[in-house]
Amino acid sequence: MAELKVNFHVTRYNPEKDPKPYIQTYSVAVNDGMTVLDGLHWIKENLDPTLVWRYSCRMGICGSCGMLINGTPTLACNTQILHLSQTDITVGPLPNFEIIRDLVPDLLSMFEKHAAVHPNIIRPEAELTDRTGEFYQSPEELEAYLQFTYCIKCGCCMGACPTLATDVRYLGPMPLTALQRYNADSRDEGFKVRAQVASADGGAFRCHYAGECSRVCPKGVDPGKAIQLLKRKLVLDYLHLANRKKPCPKLEGPGHGKLLPNMTAPPRTIPE
Amino acid sequence: MSNGTKYWTWHMAAGVVLLILLGLHMIIMHMGGTLHLFSPTGPDAVSIANSQWRDSKICFTITYILLLGVGLYHGLYGLRTILLELTLKPAVEKAVTLLLTLTGLALFVLGSWAAWAAHTIAGGRA
Amino acid sequence: MAAITRHNNRLGVWGWLGGGRWGIERYAYILHRLTGLGILLYLLMHTVVTSLRVRNIYLWTEGGFFHQPIFRLGEFCVVAAFAFHAFNGIRLVLVELGFAVGKPIEPIYPYKTSVGVQRPLLIAVMVLALLFLLVGAYNFLGLAR
Numbered sequence: 001m002a003e004l005k006v007n008f009h010v011t012r013y014n015p016e017k018d019p020k021p022y023i024q025t026y027s028v029a030v031n032d033g034m035t036v037l038d039g040l041h042w043i044k045e046n047l048d049p050t051l052v053w054r055y056s057c058r059m060g061i062c063g064s065c066g067m068l069i070n071g072t073p074t075l076a077c078n079t080q081i082l083h084l085s086q087t088d089i090t091v092g093p094l095p096n097f098e099i100i101r102d103l104v105p106d107l108l109s110m111f112e113k114h115a116a117v118h119p120n121i122i123r124p125e126a127e128l129t130d131r132t133g134e135f136y137q138s139p140e141e142l143e144a145y146l147q148f149t150y151c152i153k154c155g156c157c158m159g160a161c162p163t164l165a166t167d168v169r170y171l172g173p174m175p176l177t178a179l180q181r182y183n184a185d186s187r188d189e190g191f192k193v194r195a196q197v198a199s200a201d202g203g204a205f206r207c208h209y210a211g212e213c214s215r216v217c218p219k220g221v222d223p224g225k226a227i228q229l230l231k232r233k234l235v236l237d238y239l240h241l242a243n244r245k246k247p248c249p250k251l252e253g254p255g256h257g258k259l260l261p262n263m264t265a266p267p268r269t270i271p272e
Numbered sequence: 273m274s275n276g277t278k279y280w281t282w283h284m285a286a287g288v289v290l291l292i293l294l295g296l297h298m299i300i301m302h303m304g305g306t307l308h309l310f311s312p313t314g315p316d317a318v319s320i321a322n323s324q325w326r327d328s329k330i331c332f333t334i335t336y337i338l339l340l341g342v343g344l345y346h347g348l349y350g351l352r353t354i355l356l357e358l359t360l361k362p363a364v365e366k367a368v369t370l371l372l373t374l375t376g377l378a379l380f381v382l383g384s385w386a387a388w389a390a391h392t393i394a395g396g397r398a
Numbered sequence: 399m400a401a402i403t404r405h406n407n408r409l410g411v412w413g414w415l416g417g418g419r420w421g422i423e424r425y426a427y428i429l430h431r432l433t434g435l436g437i438l439l440y441l442l443m444h445t446v447v448t449s450l451r452v453r454n455i456y457l458w459t460e461g462g463f464f465h466q467p468i469f470r471l472g473e474f475c476v477v478a479a480f481a482f483h484a485f486n487g488i489r490l491v492l493v494e495l496g497f498a499v500g501k502p503i504e505p506i507y508p509y510k511t512s513v514g515v516q517r518p519l520l521i522a523v524m525v526l527a528l529l530f531l532l533v534g535a536y537n538f539l540g541l542a543r
Binding site: 013015020021093094095096097098099100105106143144145146147148150160162164165166168184207208209210211212214215217219220221222224225226228229231232233235 | 403404414427430496497513
């Protein structure tokens with residue numbers, strides 16, 4: 001295929017010099033198969049070495065290159081230029097975050113909110129530190145939260161969320177999904193602690209299901225679904241209708257728990 | 273547990289009640305020409321005669337008061353949600369909550385009194 | 399090093415309407431807000447105006463202040479707003495209580511999300527809202543008499 005020239009309209013901002021962000025246009029030579037991230041590299045190598053963005057793995061795993069591409073928050077490494085346009089593409093930093101420089105948003109506010117939802121298994125300390133057995137979890141119990149574990153914390157959902165466009169306190173789709181991921185985990189006992197965070201002013205009820213987070217998520221995590229399931233649990237718990245299951249027990253050792261017939265535990269590799 | 277879940281649950285419940293009561297209200301008031309519901313004195317559902325006929329029925333008076341209370345809660349809580357999503361100062365948020373609560377209570381008292389008084393007047397005539 | 403002031407990239411109220419390429423649930427969300435505010439404004443006025451009937455003042459009947467065409471049209475707008483808000487509200491109750499978003503699934507590309515799960519419901523309630531509105535319009539235009 002012949003080489004195409006595509007105009008990249010890139011948001012530039014240097015807080016030490018510029019009073020506010022402005023758009024700079026670069027003409028990029030595009031080949032078949034080039035991603036938006038490749039286009040940015042081409043600009044840096046051939047046109048403007050001062051352009052700044054953040055990336056790491058360039059294959060949709062690390063979640064560093066979340067950007068507003070043609071008005072949609074998505075990963076630059078996951079987006080083919082020619083799937084979007086043959087002529088013009090706009091590239092901006094993720095909205096709803098402060099801009100550090102050019103295309104680099106400050107994701108710290110998101111990570112602080114993530115830390116605030118207790119994103120870890122909450123069990124009595126003795127049970128967690130006692131290494132004599134594993135927690136028993138069935139495949140069905142795993143499926144109840146597995147989808148929400150695929151989140152890579154890229155912040156695309158935060159950039160798409162309409163509530164976050166004005167509300168500084170709202171936790172946002174990513175932290176609330178993390179919250180639901182642990183709430184739905186059968187090994188966890190922390191519902192009461194997290195319910196405090198989730199029903200507070202910045203919690204789950206600031207979500208009104210505009211559906212944007214689910215639409216833009218580059219990993220199919222579906223934060224919208226997680227938040228609605230979280231609300232359902234909060235409301236049922238308030239009305240005393242929630243199905244109060246005990247967290248899953250610990251296996252007492254090899255052979256305990258539900259094993260398939262004719263199945264034995266493999267021999268231990270570590271001497272007792 | 274924080275109060276967020278409580279208020280939001282009742283906001284939803286109020287919405288469901290409104291769906292039924294306000295739905296009936298809309299059908300009676302705006303579809304009178306087609307359906308002729310509860311308008312014995314003519315197709316104009318909001319004529320004085322029809323209004324007074326409904327006021328004379330105690331079930332309408334009770335429904336009016338219930339509809340007013342539920343509607344004010346659902347509406348004003350919804351407005352508060354929208355305003356609080358604008359990231360206001362804590363003092364302003366408190367003032368908004370107070371103002372909306374007072375507005376709601378004042379209108380509820382006014383409307384309930386009026387519904388009851390109208391029932392008494394219309395009942396006296398009927 | 400001098401203190402650096404960063405640009406706050408929050409989209410503001412304009413971000414509610416949409417700062418990019420958004421889906422129809424986004425517009426259902428903003429319309430739900432606008433219609434809710436409209437109905438609330440009407441409710442506040444309606445309470446006061448109808449309370450005046452105790453003093454034998456009927457502003458909405460023939461010759462009354464609110465019988466003017468502009469207010470009649472306004473009332474029809476309230477019916478329209480109610481039609482949208484109520485039927486969209488049915489969807490929101492079902493979605494937000496987790497009945498219409500589906501169960502967690504394995505994310506396999508191309509991803510299927512809860513937005514797609516509740517989309518038929520959105521279309522169904524919008525059709526019902528339109529039907530309600532049509533009956534309202536039939537009466538409003540005086541065709542029923």
